[in-house]
Amino acid sequence: MESNVVRQFSQFIEDWIPKEASIAIAAGDQYISYIPGNHDIRIHQGQSIPSGSITERVYLHKKKVESLVDKSVFGVPYYGVGYPIEDPELGFQGALTVILPPEYSQEKLKPFSFIVGRRDEVWIPIPVEDIIYIESHQKKTIFYTKDGHYSSKFPLKTLEYRLPDYFIRIHRSFIVNISSINQISRDMASNLEVQLKHLDQRLTISQSHVLKVRNALGF
Structure with a gap:
């Protein structure tokens, strides 16, 4: 251990x-x-x-x-x-x-009901239920909706504790809206991956998060 x-x-x-x-x-x-x-x-x-x-x-x-x-x-x-x-x-x-x-x-802080996203030089309040997934990439936080993607000032470690329970962290770089998951399957290397609704996107569930995801979703 x-x-x-x-x-x-x-x-x-x-x-x-x-x-x-x-x-x-x-x-x-x-x-x-x-x-x-x-x-x-x-x-x-x-x-x-x-x-x-x-x-x-x-x-x-x-x-x-x-x-x-x-x-x-x-x-x-x-x-x-x-x-x-x-x-x-x-x-x-x-x-x-x-x-x-x-x-x-x-x-303890209440969960966010919206996140302000930046696109170019415009800031838009986005309801959290509209967010499909959130990504950390090159020290930037980006979240995705059906209407496009936006940047956020909050790091993933903050969002993980301020988002409602229907968001789950599946990787050190990804937080996913559970209601936006279309299916979970295995890739060519037998790693579990999430296929998302509304986006032609698959996200890998890291080994360190597999048990947490299985317990949360019951499979």
Whole structure:
């Protein structure tokens, strides 16, 4: 599990970790690593996973879980965001939990209902439901609709957390509107790929996102 944890943890750090956060990694029935941040709930390596914790909920549901946890669990309240650690061949391996101050639950931003897109020197508000997919290319963010493509000032790592639940990240470079998926099939190299409605476009699902996509779409 160690190499898989390092790979997923590094990718996660790159995408999104607030400076005040503590990080707990669990495998089996205990925590195997803990990195304290400004909000430290004092987990120690080898500690058993307590009932009511975010980590326990990830184990139960095997998917991302986020919630406010009161002080009865660790003696300190926290807002936790837990992610399953999965291996493409071995399946569920453990959990990574981001531990934040409890007030974070009140600061969470609402999903975008529209994104302002730029085309030439014109800026147009585009309802998010009209977006087919979003791409990161050469440090630029581009989103596509039936009427054309637009650039956005937001990086994919921001949009991933500000878009409604019917958007899913399938690759480090792609976020897709699930309702715009026509079908999912395999390419010549047996990689899963998404065929989109309205566009003559196929997008590869990266190996690191396959399990998340399968779990989200139920196949």
